[in-house]
Amino acid sequence: MGTRRNFIKKTTLGGAAIAVGSSAMGMTASSYRRIIGANDRLNVAIAGLGRRLGAYYEPIAKKEANVNLMYLCDVMEKQREKALKNFSEHIDYKPKLENDIRKVIDDSKVDVLFNATPDHWHTPGSIMALKGGKNVYVEKPCSHDMNENEMLVQAAKKYGKVVQMGVQQRSSDHTIEIVNEIHNGIIGTPFKAVAFYVNSRGEVPVQKKVPVPQGLDWELFQGPAPRRDYTEETWDYNWHWYGWDYGTAEAGNNGTHELDVARWALNVDLPQHAEVLAGKRQFVNDGWEMYDTMEATFRFAGDKTIQWDCKSRKAYDTYGYDRGTIIYGSEGAVFVNRGKYLLTDLGGKLIKSSESTSNEAGTALGGGGDMSTTHILNFFDAIRGKAKLNAPIDEASITMAMVHYANIAYRIGKGFDVDDTTGRMSDSEAMKLWGRKYEQGWDLTV
Numbered sequence: 001m002g003t004r005r006n007f008i009k010k011t012t013l014g015g016a017a018i019a020v021g022s023s024a025m026g027m028t029a030s031s032y033r034r035i036i037g038a039n040d041r042l043n044v045a046i047a048g049l050g051r052r053l054g055a056y057y058e059p060i061a062k063k064e065a066n067v068n069l070m071y072l073c074d075v076m077e078k079q080r081e082k083a084l085k086n087f088s089e090h091i092d093y094k095p096k097l098e099n100d101i102r103k104v105i106d107d108s109k110v111d112v113l114f115n116a117t118p119d120h121w122h123t124p125g126s127i128m129a130l131k132g133g134k135n136v137y138v139e140k141p142c143s144h145d146m147n148e149n150e151m152l153v154q155a156a157k158k159y160g161k162v163v164q165m166g167v168q169q170r171s172s173d174h175t176i177e178i179v180n181e182i183h184n185g186i187i188g189t190p191f192k193a194v195a196f197y198v199n200s201r202g203e204v205p206v207q208k209k210v211p212v213p214q215g216l217d218w219e220l221f222q223g224p225a226p227r228r229d230y231t232e233e234t235w236d237y238n239w240h241w242y243g244w245d246y247g248t249a250e251a252g253n254n255g256t257h258e259l260d261v262a263r264w265a266l267n268v269d270l271p272q273h274a275e276v277l278a279g280k281r282q283f284v285n286d287g288w289e290m291y292d293t294m295e296a297t298f299r300f301a302g303d304k305t306i307q308w309d310c311k312s313r314k315a316y317d318t319y320g321y322d323r324g325t326i327i328y329g330s331e332g333a334v335f336v337n338r339g340k341y342l343l344t345d346l347g348g349k350l351i352k353s354s355e356s357t358s359n360e361a362g363t364a365l366g367g368g369g370d371m372s373t374t375h376i377l378n379f380f381d382a383i384r385g386k387a388k389l390n391a392p393i394d395e396a397s398i399t400m401a402m403v404h405y406a407n408i409a410y411r412i413g414k415g416f417d418v419d420d421t422t423g424r425m426s427d428s429e430a431m432k433l434w435g436r437k438y439e440q441g442w443d444l445t446v
Contacts, residue, residue, distance in 0.1 A: 077214075198316065271420065
């Protein structure tokens with residue numbers, strides 16, 4: 001395992017203590033709450049108020065989190081208004097509404113940015129926030145391509161801030177338990193993991209030029225991406241499937257989670273080879289522009305293999321569940337997902353199981369639950385120097401590389417070898433997709 005995992009050690013807190021010049025007696029509960037522990041309070045902002053918003057209500061509202069939500073930011077007006085209404089059920093004060101993430105970052109009082117924007121904004125927005133002195137919780141995928149993957153790690157190191165990726169199963173008690181047991185030899189020598197995802201996504205409209213929806217800042221939505229006309233339904237989730245300017249396909253959208261568990265369990269770093277068999281297999285005449293079915297294979301040093309089996313629009317539960325990871329060892333096997341783990345011997349006999357009480361969302365759009373809450377609280381504690389990050393960006397970026405290799409192999413129609421010390425691909429055609437083109441004036445620098 002390389003030094004890439006060892007650099008985020010120091011944490012800082014940008015919030016200042018609040019001087020109190022009068023007695024707390026007679027204050028409202030809201031005012032009193034803001035004073036107690038104010039020197040330790042984190043001012044947070046959320047950018048991107050779509051389907052992940054529900055994951056933030058509980059951890060931000062929790063008393064022990066000791067945070068103040070300063071901003072709700074989104075390029076769509078109705079998303080901002082909806083988020084404010086939803087948060088009003090959880091907190092007793094009103095955060096500011098903002099359209100432009102850059103204005104949020106420019107506010108020196110903000111200590112933390114939650115970056116839940118579309119994929120093409122994840123690294124640019126996070127690096128902007130780091131330069132602005134913020135700690136960052138960035139949803140998966142943390143990067144849009146390999147170049148961004150490296151730059152985000154470099155930026156976290158350069159600016160000395162805490163950066164965690166939203167692969168929340170890293171904070172799952174039952175997953176931590178069984179992965180530790182795998183590392184301690186409970187299934188002998190682990191040699192293979194199969195990560196899988198099954199969903200029944202339907203048809204999406206064929207793109208056609210339409211007026212920009214009321215309340216949407218289309219220019220800012222595009223941000224670092226090359227400019228084009230607005231097309232129907234692009235802003236509302238379908239950007240995932242409309243080409244490569246915005247999304248990272250299902251590998252980035254959901255594969256990140258299970259691939260991360262697989263790599264964690266096998267205790268491997270970068271792969272030495274990547275190849276895929278993938279294509280658009282369902283609704284072949286609709287507007288979906290990339291694969292909806294993929295079988296990816298990654299080979300690692302030590303004769304270890306990870307496979308990813310993705311069926312975005314064919315709801316056949318090959319493995320009995322809609323998502324999860326199977327780890328094979330010389331003396332047994334383990335199945336683990338967000339709700340449980342099952343440990344079996346070589347004969348397939350169930351040896352041990354753990355049913356989690358987790359309510360974390362599975363394949364339903366949106367998400368959130370106690371696993372996300374624990375992951376976010378871990379992030380807050382790490383900023384305060386009270387805990388070690390469960391998914392620091394230097395670790396998360398290794399998993400992210402697998403996603404990018406899978407997408408690149410699909411796009412060039414062939415597999416390739418990888419230098420597992422540098423991450424560089426042996427294929428010149430593959431290396432042309434190492435980065436992406438930015439709109440003029442949006443070039444990314446650390």
